[in-house]
Amino acid sequence: MERTWHKPLPVVDLLIRDGRVADPLSGIDAVHDVLVKRGKVAEVGKALAAPKGARVFEADGMLVLPGFVDLHTHLRTPGREDEEDIASGTMAAAAGGYVKVFAMANTDPVVDTAAALRGFADSARAEAVVPAGSYAAVTRGLKGEQLTEMAELAEAGAVAFSDDGRPLATASLVRRALQYAKVTGRTIAIHAQDDSLFKGGQMHEGPASARLGLGGIPSLCESLDVARALDIAAYEGAPLHVHHVSAAATLDVLGKAKARGLKVTAEVTPHHLALTDEAVASLDSDLKMNPPLREEADRLALVKALKSGLLDCVATDHAPHSPMSKDVPFEEAAFGTTGLETAFAVLYTYLVKKRSVDLGTLVTRMSQAPAAIAGVEPPAIRAGAVADLCVVDPRATWTVTPEGFRSRSVNSAFLGRQLTGRIVLTVAAGRLAWEADA
Amino acid sequence: MPKRDLISIEDLSREQVELLLDTAESFLPVLERDIKKVPTLRGRTIVNLFWEASTRTSSSFDLAAKRLSADTIALKASGSAVEKGETLKDTAITLSAYGPDIIVMRHPSAGACQVLSRNTEASVINAGDGKHQHPTQCLLDLFALRQTFGRDLDGMKVSIVGDILHSRVARSDIMGFKLLGMDVTLVGPPTLIPRGIEEMGVKIEYDLANLGDADVIYLLRIQKERIKEGANFLPSLREYNRLYGMSRARLRPGQRVMHPGPINRGVEIGPDIADDDENLIALQVFSGLAVRMAILYRTIVGYTDAGSEEVL
Numbered sequence: 001m002e003r004t005w006h007k008p009l010p011v012v013d014l015l016i017r018d019g020r021v022a023d024p025l026s027g028i029d030a031v032h033d034v035l036v037k038r039g040k041v042a043e044v045g046k047a048l049a050a051p052k053g054a055r056v057f058e059a060d061g062m063l064v065l066p067g068f069v070d071l072h073t074h075l076r077t078p079g080r081e082d083e084e085d086i087a088s089g090t091m092a093a094a095a096g097g098y099v100k101v102f103a104m105a106n107t108d109p110v111v112d113t114a115a116a117l118r119g120f121a122d123s124a125r126a127e128a129v130v131p132a133g134s135y136a137a138v139t140r141g142l143k144g145e146q147l148t149e150m151a152e153l154a155e156a157g158a159v160a161f162s163d164d165g166r167p168l169a170t171a172s173l174v175r176r177a178l179q180y181a182k183v184t185g186r187t188i189a190i191h192a193q194d195d196s197l198f199k200g201g202q203m204h205e206g207p208a209s210a211r212l213g214l215g216g217i218p219s220l221c222e223s224l225d226v227a228r229a230l231d232i233a234a235y236e237g238a239p240l241h242v243h244h245v246s247a248a249a250t251l252d253v254l255g256k257a258k259a260r261g262l263k264v265t266a267e268v269t270p271h272h273l274a275l276t277d278e279a280v281a282s283l284d285s286d287l288k289m290n291p292p293l294r295e296e297a298d299r300l301a302l303v304k305a306l307k308s309g310l311l312d313c314v315a316t317d318h319a320p321h322s323p324m325s326k327d328v329p330f331e332e333a334a335f336g337t338t339g340l341e342t343a344f345a346v347l348y349t350y351l352v353k354k355r356s357v358d359l360g361t362l363v364t365r366m367s368q369a370p371a372a373i374a375g376v377e378p379p380a381i382r383a384g385a386v387a388d389l390c391v392v393d394p395r396a397t398w399t400v401t402p403e404g405f406r407s408r409s410v411n412s413a414f415l416g417r418q419l420t421g422r423i424v425l426t427v428a429a430g431r432l433a434w435e436a437d438a
Numbered sequence: 439m440p441k442r443d444l445i446s447i448e449d450l451s452r453e454q455v456e457l458l459l460d461t462a463e464s465f466l467p468v469l470e471r472d473i474k475k476v477p478t479l480r481g482r483t484i485v486n487l488f489w490e491a492s493t494r495t496s497s498s499f500d501l502a503a504k505r506l507s508a509d510t511i512a513l514k515a516s517g518s519a520v521e522k523g524e525t526l527k528d529t530a531i532t533l534s535a536y537g538p539d540i541i542v543m544r545h546p547s548a549g550a551c552q553v554l555s556r557n558t559e560a561s562v563i564n565a566g567d568g569k570h571q572h573p574t575q576c577l578l579d580l581f582a583l584r585q586t587f588g589r590d591l592d593g594m595k596v597s598i599v600g601d602i603l604h605s606r607v608a609r610s611d612i613m614g615f616k617l618l619g620m621d622v623t624l625v626g627p628p629t630l631i632p633r634g635i636e637e638m639g640v641k642i643e644y645d646l647a648n649l650g651d652a653d654v655i656y657l658l659r660i661q662k663e664r665i666k667e668g669a670n671f672l673p674s675l676r677e678y679n680r681l682y683g684m685s686r687a688r689l690r691p692g693q694r695v696m697h698p699g700p701i702n703r704g705v706e707i708g709p710d711i712a713d714d715d716e717n718l719i720a721l722q723v724f725s726g727l728a729v730r731m732a733i734l735y736r737t738i739v740g741y742t743d744a745g746s747e748e749v750l
């Protein structure tokens with residue numbers, strides 16, 4: 001059954017020549033040609049001949065990778081098309097090497113009925129250049145009171161259930177959602193946050209918030225809520241997915257839960273892997289996000305957990321915001337940073353180039369691991385697979401500027417920073433989704 | 439010359455702070471004349487933009503500007519910008535019609551000065567932004583200290599007592615006091631001392647009995663909101679007064695008391711201290727004028743060590 005929808009663009013015939021094909025799932029890391037015929041990988045090998053009419057892409061010195069899958073995108077549609085719509089959001093995804101994205105349900109109206117989800121699917125069929133799926137809300141209107149009709153939503157193609165943006169505030173609500181999820185076979189995902197500890201929070205609570213006089217959001221705010229949800233998941237024997245882990249303290253509880261065999265998965269964002277609360281000293285509101293950037297010790301723990309697999313995957317939490325929400329004083333600004341177009345380059349620059357994480361691990365965490373969590377076919381570069389891949393120029397350095405985005409919003413935490421690694425080509429579902437200007 | 443803002447004490451080096459204090463001192467004779475005015479900033483325009491009520495700070499800036507013969511415009515915004523439907527950015531653009539040289543702003547939100555600065559050609563002086571910074575208060579406190587203890591504050595010991603968590607004055611003072619080599623201890627209930635603040639190089643005490651050999655006790659104002667139902671920063675003002683209220687009996691001879699004002703009599707400060715002339719509170723208010731004149735002056739002419747005398 002379908003979990004993503006996209007525009008019926010023509011499938012491609014394409015020969016990608018002489019790129020370094022790095023696909024951990026297929027066990028390849030070598031220079032090869034990749035032949036795509038009618039949108040499927042026909043052959044991976046040496047000196048392949050281009051069939052008549054096929055486009056040839058010279059990838060000498062470049063990386064050919066399985067395309068990325070984002071488990072956490074805010075496409076803002078319906079309701080805030082001024083910030084992002086499905087066309088601009090999936091174009092941003094394509095420009096970032098993504099071949100599938102899953103949108104959060106906190107739109108206006110909320111995706112809390114099958115009709116709303118079908119509306120999303122219709123828009124995606126009309127506009128999405130990269131296949132897009134959607135979460136459905138756990139509770140109606142994200143109000144934290146009444147469960148949505150999850151079985152019908154699952155039938156309509158909801159990838160999973162999440163009230164992202166809001167925590168599931170009570171233990172009994174977490175419990176009911178996890179119980180009912182056994183009917184739907186879909187995972188419950190949580191935006192972990194103890195609201196009583198979050199109240200008034202603007203940034204991570206620590207030396208930087210003390211110095212800046214901004215309301216602190218303690219690590220405890222996240223780890224306590226995750227610990228509670230994990231205990232309930234253990235009690236109910238239900239799977240759980242944890243959004244955007246930011247704190248070392250959360251990794252401790254996650255590690256214990258995994259060690260005792262719980263079916264729990266967790267994601268981490270590129271910004272939490274690359275930046276810390278020290279950056280907030282500029283009071284630049286693009287660095288305001290929830291969960292907040294934490295301390296260097298947290299960041300290092302996240303990197304280590306990404307490497308070990310304790311954190312299963314990278315997810316962007318791409319959160320577009322209008323200038324009305326961001327070009328205002330830090331304390332009045334909305335939480336969130338965009339991420340689709342910078343995710344790979346950020347992680348390549350901050351982790352791979354610094355040898356904290358190897359390329360194969362990064363590819364697994366950005367592509368195949370999130371696909372498995374979403375229950376969709378993992379992108380793979382091998383004969384017979386649907387062409388879901390991207391080509392990266394690992395030598396290209398570029399500066400993040402507002403003008404450079406395909407996203408309709410420019411609130412990137414990485415504005416002004418220099419990154420290495422540029423996505424030059426993306427093929428999603430066998431269709432050419434992105435090609436960088438030469 | 440690029441414009442110079444004063445948003446945080448961190449924007450200044452030790453030399454620049456000392457230069458500002460020297461400049462303020464050079465203005466003192468002006469304030470004792472019959473005609474307390476110099477033509478130094480004639481033709482300059484200074485806007486006072488206050489999004490939070492503060493008669494003291496706004497009058498102090500206004501008078502400082504007038505003493506320097508600058509033209510002043512005062513804008514007081516009641517309620518939030520959001521209510522008015524005009525953003526800070528819009529206000530900044532509107533104000534540029536006056537061609538101001540300096541905009542002095544107080545705002546309830548940290549980060550407001552940065553937004554203003556991005557959208558104006560004028561230099562921005564922070565007169566208090568949220569709980570973040572109040573650099574001019576810190577500079578006037580330093581000036582009052584120099585007037586009392588002499589030019590060299592190195593090695594002096596200050597205890598700042600009260601609600602550190604919500605105090606922009608405390609944050610600016612910690613930075614400024616440390617910059618001039620002073621020793622800073624924070625005293626207050628653990629609920630009002632922010633986690634991690636010791637990394638600013640301060641000591642922390644929960645017990646007022648441990649003021650020890652402090653030369654100066656700096657009392658912070660306790661806001662009534664801290665005892666609001668459910669906030670639980672303090673059980674009651676009475677209990678705060680019992681634990682941290684300053685009275686003569688709790689001071690050692692020679693210890694001087696400061697307070698940024700307005701004071702809460704019977705909460706953080708007892709009447710015996712509020713009314714005696716040993717405290718430095720009136721001197722702080724007086725210092726505000728000379729120091730703000732110096733800040734306005736230096737913001738426009740720069741922080742090069744040209745003697746200030748010739749302009750007076």
Ligand SMILES: [Zn+2]
Pocket residue numbers: 164165166191243244290291
């Ligand atoms: Zn979230």
Ligand SMILES: [Zn+2]
Pocket residue numbers: 072074104164165317319
């Ligand atoms: Zn989110």
